[in-house]
Amino acid sequence: MTENQRAQARFNELENYKGPVLHIRFEGTSRDIPLDLLKLRAGASDSDIIEAVSAYLDVGTARLKDYVVERHSTGNLTLRPEAVFG
Numbered sequence: 001m002t003e004n005q006r007a008q009a010r011f012n013e014l015e016n017y018k019g020p021v022l023h024i025r026f027e028g029t030s031r032d033i034p035l036d037l038l039k040l041r042a043g044a045s046d047s048d049i050i051e052a053v054s055a056y057l058d059v060g061t062a063r064l065k066d067y068v069v070e071r072h073s074t075g076n077l078t079l080r081p082e083a084v085f086g
Contacts, residue, residue, distance in 0.1 A: 020075035024053060026064075035077070053079055 021032040022040070035041065038052040046069045054061045070078040 020077070022049070022053065022077040022079060024079045025081065026057060026079075035075075040077075049077065049079060 017034050020035045022035055022038060023030065023032050033053070033056060035044075038049075038056055040049060040052050044052075049069050050061055050064045050067065054064055064079070066082045067079050068082050070080070072078070
């Protein structure tokens with residue numbers, strides 16, 4: 001299987017996923033990651049979420065230190081940069 005075929009298969013798998021996801025905005029891109037893939041539950045702590053996402057993205061946790069976690073009634077989560085107004 002080629003790299004493009006693997007990427008397409010992964011995309012199709014995520015498109016059909018029906019469970020809770022974490023939506024992340026990181027370095028100009030957005031993606032939805034199933035909580036199961038991150039080995040997280042919707043009740044996970046902010047630090048557990050940041051650790052799991054940093055491992056998934058293969059970046060240090062310091063890169064996500066200014067990110068905030070939003071919890072939604074659907075069970076989905078959002079991890080996004082902290083908004084600065086002013």
